[in-house]
Amino acid sequence: MKEIIRIGSRGSQLALWQANHILYALRDAGYHAELEIIRTTGDRMQQPGFVPPPNLDGKGIFIKEIEEALQEGRIDLAVHCLKDLPTQLASQFSLAAIPKRADARDVWVCEPYWALHTLPEGGRVGTTSPRRRAQLLALRPDLEFVEIRGNIDTRLKKLEKGDADALVLAAAGLDRLKRAEWVHQRFSPEEMCPAPGQGALALETRAIDHPVDEAHDAYVRNAIAFFEHPHTRFCTTAERAVLNALGGGCQLPIGAHCTPEDGHYRLYAQVVAPDGEAMVQLSATTPCTSDPNELGEQIAADLIARGALNLLNASV
Numbered sequence: 001m002k003e004i005i006r007i008g009s010r011g012s013q014l015a016l017w018q019a020n021h022i023l024y025a026l027r028d029a030g031y032h033a034e035l036e037i038i039r040t041t042g043d044r045m046q047q048p049g050f051v052p053p054p055n056l057d058g059k060g061i062f063i064k065e066i067e068e069a070l071q072e073g074r075i076d077l078a079v080h081c082l083k084d085l086p087t088q089l090a091s092q093f094s095l096a097a098i099p100k101r102a103d104a105r106d107v108w109v110c111e112p113y114w115a116l117h118t119l120p121e122g123g124r125v126g127t128t129s130p131r132r133r134a135q136l137l138a139l140r141p142d143l144e145f146v147e148i149r150g151n152i153d154t155r156l157k158k159l160e161k162g163d164a165d166a167l168v169l170a171a172a173g174l175d176r177l178k179r180a181e182w183v184h185q186r187f188s189p190e191e192m193c194p195a196p197g198q199g200a201l202a203l204e205t206r207a208i209d210h211p212v213d214e215a216h217d218a219y220v221r222n223a224i225a226f227f228e229h230p231h232t233r234f235c236t237t238a239e240r241a242v243l244n245a246l247g248g249g250c251q252l253p254i255g256a257h258c259t260p261e262d263g264h265y266r267l268y269a270q271v272v273a274p275d276g277e278a279m280v281q282l283s284a285t286t287p288c289t290s291d292p293n294e295l296g297e298q299i300a301a302d303l304i305a306r307g308a309l310n311l312l313n314a315s316v
């Protein structure tokens with residue numbers, strides 16, 4: 001009898017694309033894989049009329065129910081956007097593989113103003129991300145913001161309807177869903193520094209020392225090992241270390257972007273005040289042989305020495 005690898009995913013358009021991408025690759029490699037769709041708190045929050053419970057903790061709202069399924073053995077493998085994963089996983093879980101990253105950049109989606117600087121004064125940008133709002137204000141203090149939620153097609157429809165004049169989205173999502181014709185401008189990381197881990201997937205399994213079935217868990221870890229992409233692992237580990245050292249969470253206006261450059265890695269990180277009036281930014285390089293966590297922690301310490309925590313405190 002063939003062993004089956006059960007993959008858990010959220011039901012959003014983008015999550016399904018990503019989970020299927022992994023599923024088909026596993027099938028191509030000769031494995032039996034199945035998909036299980038799991039509804040998370042984060043998905044329910046995007047429904048109209050959702051009332052958040054008073055004790056709701058924003059961290060990990062897209063992963064809680066998926067990790068429960070992992071822990072209970074209903075699934076063997078969870079496929080997430082790495083940027084939605086908290087910087088610290090509970091000890092029962094492991095980031096078993098990080099596949100090659102797609103385009104990590106943020107993009108400008110705006111008809112008919114093809115670039116950020118051409119949008120007329122007071123233009124309304126549809127984003128709820130504190131990082132994107134702060135970074136946009138640093139470039140264009142006149143901008144206004146409106147809440148646009150939902151999956152990518154919903155957001156594009158709301159843009160078409162005129163609910164906003166422009167959107168800023170992750171390139172990876174639009175590229176994966178073949179909506180790249182909406183992209184007018186891909187921001188350089190210095191203009192709009194992407195969220196740590198943006199554009200990368202995370203393959204999460206039970207940790208080695210928390211198996212449901214030792215032989216099956218080892219089989220799954222072995223099956224997914226070929227997805228692992230060492231450059232992406234290094235870069236996203238360094239980026240997430242910056243975020244972790246500054247207090248974690250996707251609600252903080254922190255960008256970090258690391259790239260391999262011949263023989264070394266370069267990490268750039270940026271913390272912006274919520275009103276865009278102040279910013280600290282730094283970059284550092286390190287040899288390929290060094291520890292990505294040290295690189296991220298070093299940058300975070302240097303950002304703190306330049307006042308990053310004051311900017312972050314202003315944002316809560």
Ligand SMILES: NCc1[nH]cc(CCC(=O)O)c1CC(=O)O
Binds near residue numbers: 081169170200201
């Ligand atoms: N916060 C939602 C989210 N999580 C991951 C992506 C995009 C895909 C990725 O970064 O891998 C998005 C949408 C967006 O930011 O536009």
